[in-house]
Amino acid sequence: MHELAITAIGADRPGVVAGVTGVLADLEGNLEDTSMTILGGRFAMVLIVAVPDEVGPDEVLGAMAGPAAALGLDVAVHPSDTTSEAQEGDAWSVSVYGADRPGIVNRFAQVLADHEVNITDLTTRVIGGPDRPIYAMLLDVSLPASVSAETVRAALGTAATELGVECSMNAADADIL
Amino acid sequence: MIRPVVMIPDPVLSTPASSVTEFGSATLALAEDLLDTMRASSHSVGIAAPQIGVGLRAFALDITGHKKAQSCHGEFVLFNPEVVTGHGKDVGREGCMSVPDLTGDVARYTSVVVRGFTPDGDERVIDADAFEARALQHELDHLEGKVFLDRVVAHDRVFQRKVYR
Numbered sequence: 108m109h110e111l112a113i114t115a116i117g118a119d120r121p122g123v124v125a126g127v128t129g130v131l132a133d134l135e136g137n138l139e140d141t142s143m144t145i146l147g148g149r150f151a152m153v154l155i156v157a158v159p160d161e162v163g164p165d166e167v168l169g170a171m172a173g174p175a176a177a178l179g180l181d182v183a184v185h186p187s188d189t190t191s192e193a194q195e196g197d198a199w200s201v202s203v204y205g206a207d208r209p210g211i212v213n214r215f216a217q218v219l220a221d222h223e224v225n226i227t228d229l230t231t232r233v234i235g236g237p238d239r240p241i242y243a244m245l246l247d248v249s250l251p252a253s254v255s256a257e258t259v260r261a262a263l264g265t266a267a268t269e270l271g272v273e274c275s276m277n278a279a280d281a282d283i284l
Numbered sequence: 285m286i287r288p289v290v291m292i293p294d295p296v297l298s299t300p301a302s303s304v305t306e307f308g309s310a311t312l313a314l315a316e317d318l319l320d321t322m323r324a325s326s327h328s329v330g331i332a333a334p335q336i337g338v339g340l341r342a343f344a345l346d347i348t349g350h351k352k353a354q355s356c357h358g359e360f361v362l363f364n365p366e367v368v369t370g371h372g373k374d375v376g377r378e379g380c381m382s383v384p385d386l387t388g389d390v391a392r393y394t395s396v397v398v399r400g401f402t403p404d405g406d407e408r409v410i411d412a413d414a415f416e417a418r419a420l421q422h423e424l425d426h427l428e429g430k431v432f433l434d435r436v437v438a439h440d441r442v443f444q445r446k447v448y449r
Contacts, residue, residue, distance in 0.1 A: 281377040281387035282352070282415070283328045284422040284432075 108157040110139065111164055112187035115171075117180035119150040126174040127152060127182075134162050134170060155187060194225050196249030199256065200279040201263065205272025207233055207242040214270060215244070218262045225249040242272070247279060286324045287317050287336035289381045292431060296334045297382055301341045301427045304363045307405030311342070315361040315403035318344035328381050330419050332426030335382050341365065343423035347416050354414035362408065365400030365424060367393075376418055378432045388436035392421045 115127055124143060131138065131154075139155040158167065164184040171182045203215055212231060219226060228247035235241040250256060260276045267274035290296055304311055314333060322331045322344045329350060332343040346359035372394030379387040395413040398420050402408050412420055422432065 279377055281379040282350075282418070283379040283381060284330050284419050 109160055110187045110189065111156050111158055111167060112185045113154045113156055113167065115152040115180045115182045116149055117178060119145050119148060123150050123178050123180065126178050130170045130174055131156055134167065135159055194249060194251065196225060196251050198279040199248050199250055199276055201246040201248055201276045203244040203272055203274045204241060205270065207240040211242055211270060211272060212244060214266050215263065218266050219248060222254050222259050222262060223251050224254065224259060285317050286320045289321065289335055290337045291382050291384060296337055296339055297431060298429045299339060300429045301334055301339045303341050307401065311363060311403045314338060314340065314342055318342065318361055319359065322346065325381060330423045332423045334426050341427045343426065345419055345423060347419055350415050352415035355412045355416045357410055357416065361403055362400035363403065365398050367424065368397040368399050370396045375437055378422060380432055383431055383433060388432050390432050390435045391437050392418045396420055
């Protein structure tokens, strides 16, 4: 078995997940980690799938063609290596919200990158009505031991002030019960 | 005796546990096993009998020294526990020795009164709040055949325990 990365984006409607995963099941593919959600009215899927060695990206794409056309999906299939190393760190949650304006994600992501903070999950949503859109960003991040949370919090606070948005950072360490 | 910790999807974790009807050497031995196993896992503050493969209503708990603790009853084992009252709601992130790799946000009462029995069969009432209340409710869930994944407040509030591989 080897792993492929598959993305599929298209109209949100019943049957999309069943259609895509049905093709993968027929190929004896095994879904590993996946993320599927509605983004801006479209249904977006990212799947890491283990498939038999003889099944390559082209075979998967070919098998997807029928369902993709029927469901109105744009599908891409890539070879995928798991070369990234796991990083140890403390889990924190960061939330940012404020008036929608370009550059919010980039500014905060750069602050985190400058401090060697790893983003492990990021969701953004435009909420509120079209006349008063509010941008909300929720991040899960991992702080390496070499960086103090207070240093990161202060840098995020500076960015928030500059952009005129609210930012909070809370420990997200889970308790093993 | 330290017992192996059972992992999902073992049926013992999804089956409601049975009440203990007789107190004596068997309950004392089970209590010792729960305590030994809990003490052996330094990162855990509690363990329920189903987690060591025993489908009986019992758990061990010890939140001593936890930074989120307010009430603290030290180390104890409770048989046939039941919630008498529960108040307040708070969401906190939980993990479980029986659910590898994942954590999830779970809403729990912020204070609970739990009544049960000691390994000797004496009634004991625990009035707990904050982290001890959360831990009690997590262990009580195990006795109902539920793990925290059955209680997460939203599907997207389930997380990898550490970072992505």
